[in-house]
Amino acid sequence: MAEYDEGLTTALEELRRVFPKQPVFAVPGNNDDLRFNGERDEQAALYSRYGCEYLLNAARSIETSGGRICVAGTEDGYSHEPDVKELLDRNCYSVLLTHAPHRELLKEQPDLLLSGHTHGGQINVLGFTCYGLLRYEPRFDFALLAGEKRFGRTLAVVSRGIGWSKYPVRVGADPEIHLII
Numbered sequence: 001m002a003e004y005d006e007g008l009t010t011a012l013e014e015l016r017r018v019f020p021k022q023p024v025f026a027v028p029g030n031n032d033d034l035r036f037n038g039e040r041d042e043q044a045a046l047y048s049r050y051g052c053e054y055l056l057n058a059a060r061s062i063e064t065s066g067g068r069i070c071v072a073g074t075e076d077g078y079s080h081e082p083d084v085k086e087l088l089d090r091n092c093y094s095v096l097l098t099h100a101p102h103r104e105l106l107k108e109q110p111d112l113l114l115s116g117h118t119h120g121g122q123i124n125v126l127g128f129t130c131y132g133l134l135r136y137e138p139r140f141d142f143a144l145l146a147g148e149k150r151f152g153r154t155l156a157v158v159s160r161g162i163g164w165s166k167y168p169v170r171v172g173a174d175p176e177i178h179l180i181i
Contacts, residue, residue: 057142109153160173
């Protein structure tokens with residue numbers, strides 16, 4: 001959610017202020033290994049202090065008035081292996097949370113895939129970004145950089161987020177927060 005500790009703490013405080021009783025789930029991102037020295041327990045404890053549940057290749061079920069929703073969260077794919085197999089329950093509406101929108105995760109066909117990481121290209125001029133022009137992160141095959149798109153039964157939503165990576169600048173990739181009801 002944020003590249004630095006202060007930004008992460010502020011984001012968690014604001015989430016809880018705006019949504020005091022709703023369930024909040026978190027998954028690790030590509031900078032979390034640096035921030036937490038690879039200590040996933042420390043990271044989980046931070047989220048727990050703010051009433052957020054840390055889903056590390058884990059799933060939870062939520063009962064709603066409209067039925068059951070199964071929320072699964074993966075490990076980040078940068079230096080770890082996301083393990084989606086066995087996480088998705090086909091007997092309910094399945095939501096897969098993952099930091100980066102890796103195309104391979106679509107093979108599991110969740111009903112909804114939610115991710116971020118790309119910042120919408122961060123610098124996006126007429127659709128040209130560092131991801132396309134410079135083959136930035138060439139080992140990853142992203143399903144899309146921002147927005148929403150249907151891949152078979154899966155609706156993928158990739159948020160541009162509210163931050164940036166490395167340089168505090170955005171061009172053609174306005175920050176955004178999604179509220180999914």
